Every structure is written in structure tokens, then in C-alpha cells.
Amino acid sequence: MLYEMLTAGPPFTGDTPVSIAYKHVQEAPTPPSQFNGDVPPALEAICLRGLTKQPEDRYSSADDLRGDLRRFRTGQQVLATQSGGEVEAKTVQTRVTPSPGTRPAPQRMNTPANQPSGPPTRKNERSVTPTSSDKTRVWATLLAVLLIVVAGLVYLLVNGFNSGTGNSDGSSGSISDGRLRVPAVLGLNWEEAEQELRENGFEEITIEFQERLDIPENQVFQQDPRPGLLLAEPNDPDNPIRLFASKGLTVVRIPAVQRMEFLEAEEILLAAGFSVERLDEQSEDYARDIVIDQSVPSTEERPQGTLITLTVSVGKGEVQIPSVEGQSISDARVTLAREGLLEEVLTENSLDFPKDTVIRSEPGFGSSAERGSVVRLVVSLGPASGQVPSLQILGTTDAIQVEIALENLGFAVKQVTQSLPLGDPQINQVLSIEPAPGTALLLGSEVILVVGIGDPDAPSPSPSPSIQQGFVTVEPNN
Structure with missing residues (x-):
């Protein structure tokens, strides 16, 4: 089997089975290198040693043959070549044989000196017959031994190179392995x-x-x-x-473009005369748009126009931002982590969300983001508070300017009107603020402005120091 694998043919051929069997016994096989010049000398020596005629010249066991094959695979000197050419010499000597298909001439029996010469007697004829039969049995025995060696080689080639990893069902001849x-x-x-x-x-x-x-x-x-x-x-x-x-x-060497930006790699390959195909792949190790691999390595050459496939990283993949609004910080972190996202916490005051709950995320719910990117969580500090300012602090009593100032401070403003006679200087001016200035309120709370408006039916008010001065000041209640 090893000989056939090396030469694509059996070691002996003939016109009839008898001639083939004769060659098995009498002739040496042609060295495999004469049919296949790629056969290494060491492997040829192993093969020929397994086909020698004398049992003492062959491997003593299948384990010895397997060991020599393993030594060949690992580059060590094989035992078959350590005999100093003994195998080759014996092989040459066995080539001097009769032509295939003929039987060797029987050896003449030495006639004893005390017996007369002449035609052999029946007793002599009977003594010659067992000698020819014995020689035939020897040939048959050698052929049987050779067949056993071939069977051992088959077993080794199937199981010997991977000891202990064979199929448990014994179906080693199947190519499905x-x-x-x-x-x-x-x-x-x-x-x-x-x-x-x-x-x-x-x-x-x-x-x-x-x-x-x-x-x-x-x-x-x-x-x-x-x-x-x-x-x-x-x-x-x-x-x-x-x-x-x-x-x-037009054959040129393939440029090396691994670890380059895709656009740069594509430009280099196109300039060299190749076609480029992009294949996207998620990667934990390469940033987005970096070339992970190329279909033909830079150590080889290809004709111009050959299609080169570049495997390009798309990063860790994109995911949709989950909804985290109203969740606690710890719950929101778990939600983001399940999608492979990181978090960054920002804080702000809020009247609508309790303290330490998520107001919103940036990017918002439903947006796409690369896996492993950072999502900002805006977390509530709870409502903020502030004092209602006085008109003196604001520096004006004009209703429009006071409303703008209070809204900028975070308060909601509501105006109520109070009728004043026509021509009154406090028309469109703030007459009072509720709650009183100095009162602490949560930002976003409502502040009421009392604003004067002209009314021809309104009675004229009695003079007062504050009205004579044209400025109304409302002091906080202590």
C-alpha cells in the first residue's frame, strides 16, 4: 500500500496471477523514485526495507515501522538508512532471476559414488518430488509473509500516524475521517x-x-x-x-494592506491593478474600517485584475439605545451593560423626576450606537430651591421686565391685574409679589405678580408716600 501511494501502482505486475506471484518471491521492486522523483530517499528506504525478501532484513514489528515513519516525518534519521546500503545491495543481487512466468530448473541430486550411473530408479524419482514441493511451499510462505507485511503497512497508514485517535468503530478505511x-x-x-x-x-x-x-x-x-x-x-x-x-x-506582487484604513488599502490595490471587494466583519480587536485580512497574502503574486477580498472591521457592532428613563442609576447601568454599552453620569435638578433617577439618555432611546461606546445618563438631583427676589433687588417695577427676570431664575410667573385710575403712574407696573420676597420656593414653583392697569371707573386712591414717590416696594414678612 505504501508503495502504491508513492508510485500510483503496485510493485509487481504481470500477465497472469502466477507471474505476479513469482515476482513477489523472486524479484525486487523498482525503487519508487524511478516512478516519482519527489519521493525522499529516506521514505524510499523505509518502503524498500518493508519489501525485502529476507524476514530478518525487514522491520521486526509494526511498531518499528511506525517509529521509522514518525522519525521521517520529524526530520530524524530513519533506521532504514542506517544499514549502510545493505538493503540496496541485496535488492540488486535478487534481480538476477529467470524471466517471469518460467519455473527454475530443478537442482540435480548428487549421485553417490557407490551407485551406478544411469536412469534414476523409482526410489530416486520419489525422493526428488518432495524437494520440488518443499520449494513451492517456501514460495507460498514467502508470499504469505509479504501479504502480511502489506496488510501491516495498510494498518499503519490508516492508524499509525495518529495513534489513539482512530475511530472507535474501527471504520478506519472511510474518507469521512x-x-x-x-x-x-x-x-x-x-x-x-x-x-x-x-x-x-x-x-x-x-x-x-x-x-x-x-x-x-x-x-x-x-x-x-x-x-x-x-x-x-x-x-x-x-x-x-x-x-x-x-x-x-502582468503578474505582480500583492501589496500588504492589513491594519490599514480601508480607503487607503483600496487605493493601493487599485493603483497596483487589482480589483477590490469589501467583506465586513465584527471585531473586538480592530477599530472600525480597519483591514483585518486580505484574501491573498502579500508574499504571493497574481495577474493584474485579480479580485482581492479585504475583510474590514465594523467595530464591535451597532446596537439600539434601550429605554432607561425613570430607572435608578444602578438599574440603568445594568440595562446598558446588557447591550454592551458603557455609561457616563451627568446630573441636573428636576421637579418631575425623584432624586437619583434617570431623566434621559444621550443619545436617546432608539438611537444606534456602536457596542462598547459611552452613553450619557442625565440623573435627577431633585428639585432646586431659591428665594423670591424683591423689586429692589430686581431694580425695576416694569411688569414685563420683572416677569422675564423671575423666569430666568427658574420660577413660573403668573400675572393678576388691579384696576387703577387713568393716568396713574403705576399702570403696567408691579404693585406686589406673592409669595412675599425672601420666601424660599422650589425652582419651577409659581410666583404671582400683581400688575396695575388703567380703568376709567376706578376710584382715585388716597395719597400715600409710596405712590407719591412712583415706586412700590413690598418687603418680606418676617
């Missing part, structure tokens, strides 16, 4: 070859372009591993599928 067979893509355009490999489950693919005058541009002329091989680890990053394609005149 993750192994893939390399398809033939020689002669295809490199893009078609790459697509076919990916459709067959291969993901680790590298493409190298070489100048070949005898190969059409962009056509694959070599692939490694060769077609038909069954790979136990088909997507090993350290051992990708390598395609070699004919190099055209």
Missing part, C-alpha cells in the same frame, strides 16, 4: 484549479508563477502533492497544496 484525496488540476487555469481544490475541501493553497515559454499563460503545469494522493492532514498550514502556473507579463 477528515482525509482528502488530491484532485488533478494540471492544465487548468490557476483560478479554475484553485476553485476546484476549494470545492474539494482544500483551504491551504499557494500559487507560484514561473516563466515558462512552453506553457500558456496562467495554466497550471505542476502541483504538489501529486494528484491522487490521500492526505491525512489536508489543511495543514505548514504543508499547503502548491500550484505552479505559467507566469504572464
Whole structure:
């Protein structure tokens, strides 16, 4: 089985089963490197040692063979090459054999000196017959041993490289265990070859372009591993599928654009002659619009016009701002955290919301924000209070100016009128303020202004010092 995997054919062929069995016993196999030049010498030595005719020259157990294969995979010297060419010498010696399909001439029995020469007696004939049968049995035994070795190789190739990880049901021959067979893509355009490999489950693919005058541009002329091989680890990053394609005149190296802003990366690739496709992806590690990955690495070359896909970060993703109005600070923090948002607390006085409850959020409910961004929570300090100012403090008795001043201080203002005779100087002036100046009120509370208006039916008031002066002052009650 190992020989067939290396050469795509059995070690012995013939016209009849008898001739093939004869070769198994008498002839040495052709070294695999003569069929496949990519076979390493160490692996070839392992294969040939397992096919030697003498049992003492072969591996003493399947564990020894598995150990030599593992040494080959790890780059160590294998036991098959430590015999100093003994295997190769024995192989050459066994090639001097009769042609396939013929039987070797029987060996002549030495005639004892005391017996006369002449035709053999029946007794002599009977003594020759067991000798030929014994030789046939030897051949059959060697063939059986060889078949056992081949079966052991099959078992090793299926289970030996991944000891302890085989299927518990024993169905190791199924390709459903993750192994893939390399398809033939020689002669295809490199893009078609790459697509076919990916459709067959291969993901680790590298493409190298070489100048070949005898190969059409962009056509694959070599692939490694060769077609038909069954790979136990088909997507090993350290051992990708390598395609070699004919190099055209427009093949250029791919620029490295990872970790760049998308617009900058796109500009560089377009300037190099490539087409650009954007693929958005959420990322915890990359900021928004930063290139996370490019479909073709910068270590490779591609013809101009090749489509390069850039995977671009959209940040941590967008979420809608939840409703937190009226919640306590702790509850609002939990609500934001469930959406992946952070909070910043601002405070202000409010008559409508109790102390330490959320008045509103910025951005507001229903808006979109990036996950991980900061949402400001405006939290109530409760209602604020202030003293009702006097008209002397305000510096005017004009009704309009007094109303504006009180509203700027946070009070709600309501005007009530009091009739005055026509021509009275206190018309449109504030006559009094309720509550009295100096009274402490919650901001937003109502303050009443008593304002004089002209009325021809109003009686003339008796003179008073405050009216004669044209200024009314209302002092707070102590």
C-alpha cells in the first residue's frame, strides 16, 4: 500500500496471477523514485526495507515501522538508512532471476559414488518430488509473509500516524475521517484549479508563477502533492497544496494592506491593478474600517485584475439605545451593560423626576450606537430651591421686565391685574409679589405678580408716600 501511494501502482505486475506471484518471491521492486522523483530517499528506504525478501532484513514489528515513519516525518534519521546500503545491495543481487512466468530448473541430486550411473530408479524419482514441493511451499510462505507485511503497512497508514485517535468503530478505511484525496488540476487555469481544490475541501493553497515559454499563460503545469494522493492532514498550514502556473507579463506582487484604513488599502490595490471587494466583519480587536485580512497574502503574486477580498472591521457592532428613563442609576447601568454599552453620569435638578433617577439618555432611546461606546445618563438631583427676589433687588417695577427676570431664575410667573385710575403712574407696573420676597420656593414653583392697569371707573386712591414717590416696594414678612 505504501508503495502504491508513492508510485500510483503496485510493485509487481504481470500477465497472469502466477507471474505476479513469482515476482513477489523472486524479484525486487523498482525503487519508487524511478516512478516519482519527489519521493525522499529516506521514505524510499523505509518502503524498500518493508519489501525485502529476507524476514530478518525487514522491520521486526509494526511498531518499528511506525517509529521509522514518525522519525521521517520529524526530520530524524530513519533506521532504514542506517544499514549502510545493505538493503540496496541485496535488492540488486535478487534481480538476477529467470524471466517471469518460467519455473527454475530443478537442482540435480548428487549421485553417490557407490551407485551406478544411469536412469534414476523409482526410489530416486520419489525422493526428488518432495524437494520440488518443499520449494513451492517456501514460495507460498514467502508470499504469505509479504501479504502480511502489506496488510501491516495498510494498518499503519490508516492508524499509525495518529495513534489513539482512530475511530472507535474501527471504520478506519472511510474518507469521512477528515482525509482528502488530491484532485488533478494540471492544465487548468490557476483560478479554475484553485476553485476546484476549494470545492474539494482544500483551504491551504499557494500559487507560484514561473516563466515558462512552453506553457500558456496562467495554466497550471505542476502541483504538489501529486494528484491522487490521500492526505491525512489536508489543511495543514505548514504543508499547503502548491500550484505552479505559467507566469504572464502582468503578474505582480500583492501589496500588504492589513491594519490599514480601508480607503487607503483600496487605493493601493487599485493603483497596483487589482480589483477590490469589501467583506465586513465584527471585531473586538480592530477599530472600525480597519483591514483585518486580505484574501491573498502579500508574499504571493497574481495577474493584474485579480479580485482581492479585504475583510474590514465594523467595530464591535451597532446596537439600539434601550429605554432607561425613570430607572435608578444602578438599574440603568445594568440595562446598558446588557447591550454592551458603557455609561457616563451627568446630573441636573428636576421637579418631575425623584432624586437619583434617570431623566434621559444621550443619545436617546432608539438611537444606534456602536457596542462598547459611552452613553450619557442625565440623573435627577431633585428639585432646586431659591428665594423670591424683591423689586429692589430686581431694580425695576416694569411688569414685563420683572416677569422675564423671575423666569430666568427658574420660577413660573403668573400675572393678576388691579384696576387703577387713568393716568396713574403705576399702570403696567408691579404693585406686589406673592409669595412675599425672601420666601424660599422650589425652582419651577409659581410666583404671582400683581400688575396695575388703567380703568376709567376706578376710584382715585388716597395719597400715600409710596405712590407719591412712583415706586412700590413690598418687603418680606418676617
